[in-house]
Amino acid sequence: MAVTFSDLHTEEGVKSVEEHLAGKTYISGDQLSVDDVKVYAAVPEKPSDAFPNASKWYECVASHLAKSFPGKAVGVQIGGSATAPPAVEAEAAAAGDDDDDDDDIDLFGDETEEEKKAAEEREAAKKDTKKPKESGKSSVLMDVKPWDDETDMKKLEEAVRAVELPGLLWGASKLVPVGYGIKKLTIMLTIVDDLVSPDNLIEDFLTSEPNNEYIQSCDIVAFNKI
Template sequence: MAVTFSDLHTESGLKCLDEFLSGKAYISGDKLTRDDIKVYAAVSENPGDSFPNASKWYDAVSTHLATSFPGKAVGVRVCGKGAPVDAAPAEKDAPAGDDDDDLDLFGDETEEDKKAAEEREAAKKTSSKKKESGKSSVLLDVKPWDDETDMKKLEEAVRSIEMPGLFWGASKLAPVGYGIKKLQIMLTIVDDLVSVDSLIEERLTVEPCNEYIQSCDIVAFNKI
């Protein structure tokens, strides 16, 4: 069952969420699950002191996003009604015994993940004698022009951008509506070397990438 909830962009929706989280650390209790990630994506910013339970929960999920990326979510209903959140595309041929409560993002480590890890280690060794610069983990939404955009080429265009201090991570396609999907992709940056705003304005939304990319949004930004 898809995750459903009342409108979390309104005060009444946030109040409902705050009441739901009373006495709980996370949506499903004491353990972070994909339900938390899905509801977190629907909350535009920290609810603030007016909603202490929701605010504490939001900060906890933000901390986890620094090193994790959401997969699919299982059913949860806040306040009993509301519009369904877009579900992540179903995984084909999922292995038997898959536990929806585990934050297993994209399965086994790929060669690309190993290469990214090796590059990070190499960068560490190179700068071992210097003061280490801060790093940040970013979750980016990359939106196409329409439902006819080749999403494989869109992702290739994104990953083709290479620069010192930029490391692309896991990605997935998520439904937007009307048959359109967006690319959600994680990246790690060295703060002194990479500006995410400049990356978007000067690389991702200009030629040649803008042949496929209509816009980009920062979903989560966390210091490591």
């Protein structure tokens, strides 16, 4: 299927080629075709580095043509428009018409190392643009209660903050009186949902040995998704 672009003598035209080549090696896909030859011939010069896709594509096509048609001019201006050499268009068109053998088409010889590298870089760039899905986070407010009024609250808080897990971040805290001279530790924490379970944090770390020397129980006061 023929591919058309706006005036390729303008920056806007080259930009349209740049956008069309995003994620592609050649104009019509992964193989060089007559479309590449025609568009190449219509571009007056190699696109600047401001158009990396078009620039790489231009180099690949130029390399193919130089190998297959040494000494032949490409992109000759005729009546204000650029054309490919007749021999180039004829061979490319003949190959393009052979619909029954598309997988075996090799218009201009084997793929060069430069072209392989360009294709790999293009694939790598596509993968880089796909951002991995981030795991959700939650903000938790927790009450940590001591055994009695004789519990050292400073050591209790140290025991709490000593718990270190991937995806766990302790935040601000304060001591809150609950009566009879007893205070509880109210503390904020942020967790990565896929990595930390508040229930497991309490049961397996905060209220188990050796922390249960200071911590009698823990309650989740607030739980909010971030």
